[in-house]
Amino acid sequence: MAPKKGGYCVKCKKHVPVNYFVWQDGTTHQTTCNRHELENKLASDGLRYCKVCDNFIALDLFPKTGRTRYICKKHIYETDNVRRNKPDQKRRLRQWKMCWTDSKKFKQTSIGMTQAQVDDKVLEFDSDRKCVYAVMPIDAGGKITPDNCVVVTLETRRRLIRFVDENDLEAYAQMIADICTKT
DSSP: OOOOOEEEETTTTEEEEGGGGBOTTSOBOSSOOSOSOHHHHHHHHTEEEETTTTEEEEGGGSOSSSSOOSSOHHHHHHHHHHHHTOHHHHHHHHHHHHHHHHHHHTTOSOOSOOHHHHHHHHHTTOTTOOSOEEEEESSTTSOOOSSSEEEEEHHHHHHHHHHHHTTOHHHHHHHHHHHHHHO
16 A cells, blocks of 8 residues: 555644655654645645545646545546435435425524434325425424424425415414325
């Protein structure tokens, strides 16, 4: 196995070359580098460390937009392909994010369900996994939990959210009561 070419500095919160961990007195530190203005130097050299390649490569091989990443375009593409091949994971995350944004509409700080619990509730109705259902709270004042939720269609969810936006919680409660009596 080849020796490591870089390491992670906990003060800079960046990957730096191994020689940056050798201090002026000759001692080697495992967690902190000897320079904390490294980014300007590496950017002027046109290099950045890729964690997957374990090497310093040209800045052109990194994404130009977004946050500074330490994974080159080649490896980002490979990890995105892995994600694309997991549609169940993508669906589960989408449903949970809907619950999360809904909890913010109800002025809740968190939700009381995991991604798996949300997915189980939705799969009771959506056996084809077409992502046409969402989970909404029965009691608008409480957290979304397995006991305080009902599965609705996306169109019904839009109407319910509209009631919440208009602060018409009575209409929301009536519509939820109608849905609960049907199921």
